[in-house]
Amino acid sequence: MAQAGQAQQGPQALPGIRAVIAVGSGKGGVGKTTVAVNLSIALAKLGHRVGLIDADIYGPNVPMMMGQTRQPSVTDDSMMEPLESFGVKFISVGLISPGDKPLVMRGPMLHQIIRQFLQQVKWGELDYLIVDLPPGTGDVVISLVQTVPLTGAVVVSTGSGVALQDARKALEMFHQVNVEVLGLVENMSQMRLPNGEVIDVFGAGGTAATARQYNLPFLGAVDLDPAIRQGGDRGLPVALGGPEDARAKAYFDIAKEVIDRAEDVLEESKDVVEIS
């Protein structure tokens, strides 16, 4: 907390927002957005107040997965109203530049958008603000950590060697910018056929092994399942099925792990403030 009279520099906590959690991946297409969307819905269904920022400037898919693509309204005080689906408030680059045109921008504009999404959206009180990052290790993370203190990051990967190679770069990046990694998620882990056969497509277990190697928590695995893809495309993510639904359960298990890890970090940071 900034003391009275102290210069307003560096990252500033957002009033009313308890935890900010980034979801990153390293490699593109591993299902980071699908995890971020279903995780947000699971957190909301578990009774938390949740916001979701789609900061994936190259492929802002959150509006489609959340079933709403209209432009957000701007209030008299130049604040954006987030959209809300399934109890999750969200904002996306895709709402500002809808359709198929890419948003072409340079670093400073990008930084401005990230700041706006954090500071000029009427989030209200939130327990968790989830930020879906673009793949890779670029500018968005820098903008994010310069603007707000992050509670932590979740890194999504498949179990394949190439995805994990890039996931390790993401881990290294979070380390470099002093963001605690809350844990790793393995997406598209294995595929269960209707006859009960299980197919290992991308090297199931690889992400858990990487987590062990880095002494980081493994938060859980999600099956490769056509229903998950369909849920995203139709704007009805599978997490809507609730914690008892076989398909949604993995996301609820991951959400509970994320809550526990985030609480640990929040508790530790409280201790630091109390000591100083």
Ligand SMILES: Nc1ncnc2c1ncn2[C@@H]1O[C@H](COP(=O)(O)OP(=O)(O)OP(=O)(O)O)[C@@H](O)[C@H]1O
């Ligand atoms: N567990 C899963 N089972 C089946 N399909 C999945 C699963 N997870 C994601 N998908 C599908 O894979 C595709 C890529 O997912 P998604 O857009 O979430 O990836 P991403 O890592 O966010 O991609 P990028 O950041 O590169 O745009 C989507 O069509 C999505 O529906």
